[in-house]
Amino acid sequence: MIECWVHKLWYSPPMMAFRRLLKRIYLPGFGGVDLYQVLKFFVTGLLEGYLTTRAASISFSFFLAIFPFTIFLLTIIAYIPIDNFQSELIALLESVVPPKTWVAIDKTLTDIIQIRRGGLLSLGFLLALFFANNGVNAIITSFNATFHSIEIRTFFSQLRASIVLTVVLSIMFITSVTLVIFSETIIDRLEVLDIVSRFESQLLGFAQLIVVLALIFFSITLLYYYGPANRKEHRFFSPGAILTTFLLWLTSYGFASYVTDFASYNQIYGSIGTLIIILLWIYINAIVLLVGFELNASIVHARKTSSSEIELQQVKVSRKGDEKSVENSK
Known part of the structure; x- marks a missing residue:
């Protein structure tokens, strides 16, 4: 019954007109493929590509890195x-x-913060790097196990890529966090000293947001380009990176609004509520990261399919031409 209604809806005049409209839309970065073909593969990849399972693997790996990093x-x-x-x-x-x-935690925390321990510092750094590398490795594995294609990298090739990406992304993450923390302090200080006006401080805050978004976009671009095994098929600047950057900003804003109710959330779950919030935030970001990559993989798949159809048509035309030549010669 449901399939019958879906079939009627799909082939209804409004839906057919909408599909014809999508087939006439060609967006920049889509490699000359119409929007309908890309969306067809994109939706299929989201529904049948085990997106939540892959995101859970990524989020768990990064969640383990939080403790040594802390x-x-x-x-x-x-x-x-x-x-x-x-x-x-x-x-x-x-x-x-x-x-x-x-x-x-008072005594333990005070002891760690006030007393210098070179051994603990080195151990924390190495463990944080190890688990962060596992997280990046999980991202690369998820990229290469997309619905559209399954690529296998050699162990050392994937290890080299994950280590390089971990180091680069860690530097960019620390830079972004430092920029957010210190720039807000500096802007507030300049405003208190009447060095800048309220409007100028807002402009500086907007510029800070643009720089942070640019760092996030570049980090995602590096992941999407150097993560897949078939790197030559992907472009450095991609529509998927743009979509992911926008969705990360959107989900972070929405999640921040959700966390404003954390007090009641904390009363229900106690101190473990903080860990639940962090894990949920990482999980949502992992899904967003995979959604953007699925868009890039869909574009590649649609481009390959379109090229194959064009080659098939050329072969058919060539065969018809040969048949006519044979008939004329007779």
Whole structure:
């Protein structure tokens, strides 16, 4: 019954007119393929490409990297040469963390932040790098297991690509976070000192957002270009990277609005609510990352299909021409 209604809807005059419209639309970056062909493969890839399973693998790998990365960040705080920075940070954390949780972590956290430990710093860095590399490796594996094609890289080829991407993406991530934190502080300070007006500070804040989005876009571009095994089929700047950057900004904004209700969420789940929020955020971003790549893979698939159809038509035309030549010679 449902299939019958779907069939009627699909071949209804409005839907047929809509499909004809999509077949006349050619967007930049689609390689000369109409929008209908790309959307056809794109929707198929989303529905049948085990998107959520692949995203779960990526999110779990990156979730494991959070803990050693947190240890690394807390350990490196002791080496920051700013007067009273450590004590002020501890006071800030105490005001944010729930009282019962703070009683449990107070001594350990204070000990890590105030006392320099080179061994723990090195261990935290190596573990964070190892688990982050596992996360990037999971991304590369997911890219090469898309619905449209399954590519297999050699172990050392994938290891080399994942290590290089991990280092580059880590540098860009740290740069983005540093830019967000320090630029907001500097802009607020300039406004307090009346060096810049309110309008100028808003312009600086907008410029900061543009730079951060550009860093995110370039990071995604690197992943989409160097991650797949068939790199030659993908373009460096791609529609998928643009879509992912926009969706990441959109989901981050929406997720931030959702987290404003975190107080009630925390009352239900307790301190573990923070971990649930972080894991959910990583999972959503992993899905968005795969959605953008599926768009690029759909464009490649549609371009291959279109080229094959053109070659087949040329062969048919050539055969007809040969048959006519034979008939004329007779």
